[in-house]
Amino acid sequence: MKLESFKRYELLLLLGLLLLLTLPFIGQAVQHDAHQFIEFAKIELDHPLWQHLPDYSYFGDRYYGADYHDTHPRLQSLYLSLWLWITGGNVSPWALHLEMLLFPLIAVVGMYFLARRFRVNAFIATLLMVVSPAFLVNSHLIMIDVPGIALWIVAMAFFIKGVDDNRLIYLAAASLAMSLAIFTYYQDLSLLPLALLYLVLYRKLNARTIITLAAPVILFLAFVSAHFAYYGQPPNFTYTFGQPMDLHSIIVRIRGTIVLLGGALFFPAAMLAIFSRIRWINIAAFGVLVISVVWSTVYYLKGSFASDVFLLLPWMMAIGVMLLLFVMRRFVKAAPLAIAGTGGRDDIILCVWFLGIFFYNCILLPYPSTRYLIPLIPPLAIFASREIERLWGSNLRQLIAATAIIAGSTVALTLGIAVAEHLRANNNPVEVDWVTEHYPPNGHVWFNGGLGFQYYMEQKGYPMALKNGDGLQVGDYIVESVNNRWNFKRDFLFRLELEGQMDFSSRWPVASEFHVEGTSWLGIIGMNIPYGFNGDYMDRLYIYKVVWSPEDEIACRAQPPAGD
């Protein structure tokens, strides 16, 4: 294909590639927080303005009345609700995934034009985003992260275009996209200071641009106001757990975020090839590598780290640090130019975008997770594209080869993780089928396990075992999913006796969730690595029996001893 024809069709090629990498996973079972969005979507068929799930149970706690509020706004579930209304309530995974496909597609289109604005090879930048593990694997979920970033990218693209060209139609579109983004997930509130920074740097503060930003702010505050008026409290912006502000917790989150930077955005070795051109950064990264190796070795010998953690963690740490230092260096070099007004403003915007997300991931979010880092991908892809052009752009064949190798290796990693996640997600209905076969839902079999496991168990009619064991009687069974469980209260825990266990293994070499060793793609507190190759099982079910109750003990004590 000639270059000119290629350029004409490169956006279509990218969209085609996205579909190629997404459609095989279209039947992936419901997993993670998707079950909540589906519940919200069902409720919103009748009550589109509700922000709560009535009488809901979540991770072993019961929320009565209107007490359960999710930590996300409701636009995405309203969107799903619309489709439920159109399809007559079809909640099959393939229908839901097809409906969610809109968002990665618009993300690709937005990224393409955004990259063009930042004067890099739009095809390469967009390709890197499409094949990025963090983007692609998470686009197979029915959650709000990819829709959120898609709207973010589109909003930024419209906004920058509208500001640069002073076109009202683009500014209006940007305002609309920002509003939609904010009502999709709260992290998109970061768009507003970023856009404001753009206006300040480019000295484009005027009535039009300020009103463009003011509109989503006003709408958001109106939403908060209405929420407060109805529920007597502002919307839930955070989780209640896992977000301590003590130093140790912050350090653990910084470490986890750096590991994700190094391991989950592109193929690590590719990032090493792209970003390792500055000597002092290489030395610093090498230093981090040495320290991490020593530290990992100690923990491996102690038995705290598995072999995959021991092998992968130091490299991911080192590459993550390299990336971070690269961006910080760009920021420091661009700042004086931006202040003097002689250049560097694009770099400032990209660096602030990157560093802002890094910062709030470390401080404000409950644990490191690849889906929280998706908003980092656009600026990183633009930087990567620029570096690739700089390193290999002098020769077209070299450029194509380098791009192919980087993209190809990243795709391989991505597909490895995607398949692992796909298998893990589809394991939930398999587990539930096994439970149904061996412990039919007769009102005396309960479950302990959230997320996808909860979704499928509830579909079969199993009740949730609450943390305090309310409602459970002697002789009842509890089926516990190790990957999704919560801890029972002490006084109830002593009433349980282990009856059996069942492992569900996978032959796939990549493991995306193995909490015992701190491997988690979707994130847990104290995550070590986002993926590994040690996974003894995809999930394990424990079966407990409730064997005695305090009333039994009292009754025993009240009875006279035998022989009296």
Next chain:
Amino acid sequence: MIQLIQLPALIKSRAKTHEWHLRKVLGKIFKTCIESQRIRTISALVVIAVAVLAITIPFFNQAFSIDGPLELDYAQRQVDSPLAQDLPNYEYWGVTYDSYFNTQPRFLASYLSLIIRISGAPSEVPIHLSLIIFPLIGGFGMYYLGRRFRVSGLAAALLFLVSPMLMVNAHGEMVDVPGTCLWVAAIAVFIRAVDKRSNWYLGLSALLMLLTTQTYFQGLAVLPLAVAYLVINRQFRFRNFIPVIFAGLFFGAYLLTLHYRYGQIPHFAYRRRYSFILARLRGIFTVLGGTLFFPFVALAGFIVRWTSALIFVGASVITWSWSIVKYDLGEYSFSDMALFSIMLPVGITVAYLIFERFLAGIYSSDKRNSPEGRDTVFLAVWFFGVLSYASFLLPYPAPRYLLPILPPVVLSLLIIWKVIIRSKWLRFSLVTGAIALSLVFSTMLSMMYRDYADNGKLAAEWVIDNYGHTNGVWYNGGFGFGYYLKRYGFNVTPSILSELYVDKKKPLNLAEPQPGDHVVYSVQNGAWVPYPSVMQRLRLENVQYFYNCQLFYMPCAGEDVCWGAALFLPFTIDTRGEPTDELMVWRIDNKPNPLDESQKELYREVGITWIEDIAEK
């Protein structure tokens, strides 16, 4: 002969000449009148005086209400003891205090005691007539402030007088209007003293500052405000600080004297009823937007730039989204929703524009040494100073607490119109329209307030008419209702809080209602919790309702819609003929009664919420 023939012509020509001269002289006189500042000033002051009379005389027989009776009791005390600062053996809300101190100094009480001496007894007409002097002083002060800030002094004074904030409160007996008017006069005279370097004005401003700080403790804010004027205008001569130092020293001496005489310094504040700062700010901005002027006047005056328009639109969207939900839930009526959603955004817009002008003023005063810039900064400091202390130091939002914010808003409004409206005729029309609309609005609110005050007296008179001949009638309720009944000689039902406030070394000798006695209780005028021995023996005998006849209405009685304590709104629109008071007459039985609905309602009214649990048990 020729001279005789020529006489008519001569006379005619002389008359013409004479007429011409006359015209010339008259023209000169007229021109002198117009051009003479003195005559213009006198004319304006006469107009202001007439306006003061016009807005106060129709309400001179308004009954005493809210904290007015307390001020009158202090005045009565000072008839016998002119320097007394306390009320010995005083009953307040059912508690009898050995020595009761209010949260204000005593200048107004001293002034009213003179009137009581002259008139013989505290009655409505002489008291209200005597209080006219304060809006007069305030009006004159605003006139001079207006001229100083290069706008029409007459317009400034009239807008000040017809503002609902001032006009409605001017019909009461509380310290806020006198204090604010003295404040305005003090600042006007002080500024003139500094600008003209006049010792006479300096002395007068010192006296006025002293009187302001001795009228109400908020008046202390006039001292830092005066210092702010000196700093902003870089007038650091020592003589300029004399009034502030004098008033400050006098106030310090007052505190020391009180401490020496009574063993304590005065109460500067009472306990906040609403501690959530956002709720208080909401109330404050709502009061600002709804009671400065007719709300649409404030809107027209302050939406002059796209930024303030954006702020107004944004605030409106956010407020309407709250109100509509509350209306949908049934917590707000339609008029509450509409009033709140208009007033709050207007208040926010006013504050925003003054803030924006403050920033612009800082820039221009710094970069260009512009006197207009300095004036803008000074008005903004005045505005935000009052806003800050009202938000953090005062117990709840109320129009009377925000009165001192009125002058800078009036002046800012006139300055803005002067800057953006070039046409004098249009400006004149706008100001006249603003005054007229605000006057009509204020009059309707004043009638609402008068009805509220008069109902307390009406309720008391009903009790006197129906139970005045009976022994053993006790009352439970304060404000005007309690005042008139106490004056007549009824007994007050002791409050259970007496346990907390009396001297523990002395025995608690409290008389209590006996079997067969009656207790009259006014919902509108508040109530306190009697002793359980009383509560349990109450049996409802009679209920009397008093209804509202005005368009505007303030439920008060613990609700958040009240002119005196505007936690939500200062007033609402009466669409259903709401009752303004519910008078309950209870008989005391021999033994405790089983709880019925009416008693449960009484318990709830006085704030006892555990009564449902008792009923279940």
